[in-house]
Amino acid sequence: MSINRRGFINLTSLGIAGFTLQGFVDKASINGQKPIVISTWDAGLNANKGAWEVLSKGGTALDAVEKGVMVTEDEISCCVGLGANPDRDGYVTLDASIMDHEFNCGSVAFLEQIKHPISVARKVMEKTPHVMLVGEGAQQFALSQGFTLESSKLSDSAEQSYKNWLKKSTYKPVINVERQSPKTATSQLEDKFKAPARLSNGEWNHDTIGMVALDANGNLSGSCTTSGAGFKLRGRVGDSPIIGAGLYVDNEVGAVVATGQGEDVIRVAGASAVVEHMRQGKSPQEACRLVVEKIRSIKKEKAADIQVCFIALNKNGEHGSYALHSGFNYAVHTTEGNKLIESHFSV
Ligand code: SD4
16 A cells, blocks of 8 residues: 555545545645656646646646646647648648556557547547557547547648658658757756747757656656657657557656657657666666667667657656757646756767
8 A cells, every 4th residue: 555545544534535635736735745747848838737737736647647738739830739740641640648547548649630639549548448549440439539520731830841841752850959958957948948949940849748747646647649750651650659668657666758759769668668767766867868878779870860858757756857869858847836957868
């Protein structure tokens, strides 16, 4: 029996079982566990606010990570969701996954014309005996659950990027090397990075929001939602909807989410590998670093052409990240506020 559970039982034995957790959480929960949510990239600042509305009222980490990334899916001018860059045939195809504190998980991949893939992933988790649905089947399931079929028209910015891309039609993922960041110091950069960043060639420097949270009951959950890699081959699926690669949660240890070149996260079962390092006693940052270094050693000189990043949150609410290259940041929301932290990186 965990300390958290005991804490709850102590309260209930005092005869206040019906008392809601609301109101406790902004300061500390019944067991001293302060909620925290962390999410990838600068878009994470807004997403965290959505998650914090849930966590600060005593809501579950699961609800928080769904609501949080929905904020980003809604930002049509952003790089995640239906406003994102299309595949090379001109269609936006979306991947998403969600996982709770009891190893329940759900995901969708190659999903088209649905605004909130993360919520479809949650329905897969809660309403089906399966973990993953893809393509037409995933869309059909979404419609059966009351989701609306959205237009397939590209957003203005995606249309423009696609037109530019068609001029050469070469598939070359852009890594986010434009921002130079200090190798060691973490810094708070909220003011500098209020809007999702675009590279000077007009491309987004990322297409994903990943989020992990710890609630006042001491439970972890995670979510990840993405348009994948812009101008990818039709049918390509990345790491984000693959449980164990793009996202993994073990409530006894920690929760991890990945962003960057999905193919290289999949080949090392990235998020799960980071969790295993934390299980062996590594800090969240060190656990992320070990898996990034593994990818670097596998890729050798090709590591120069890709970006891979992990963020991790352990059971005690400690967090960390590591990226292959500079330019990655993540947003952290605690009772102290919401801030952006620049990630440590390898090369
Ligand atoms: C993918 N990992 O589909 C995602 C892409 C990403 O920032 O994270 N972009 O490979």
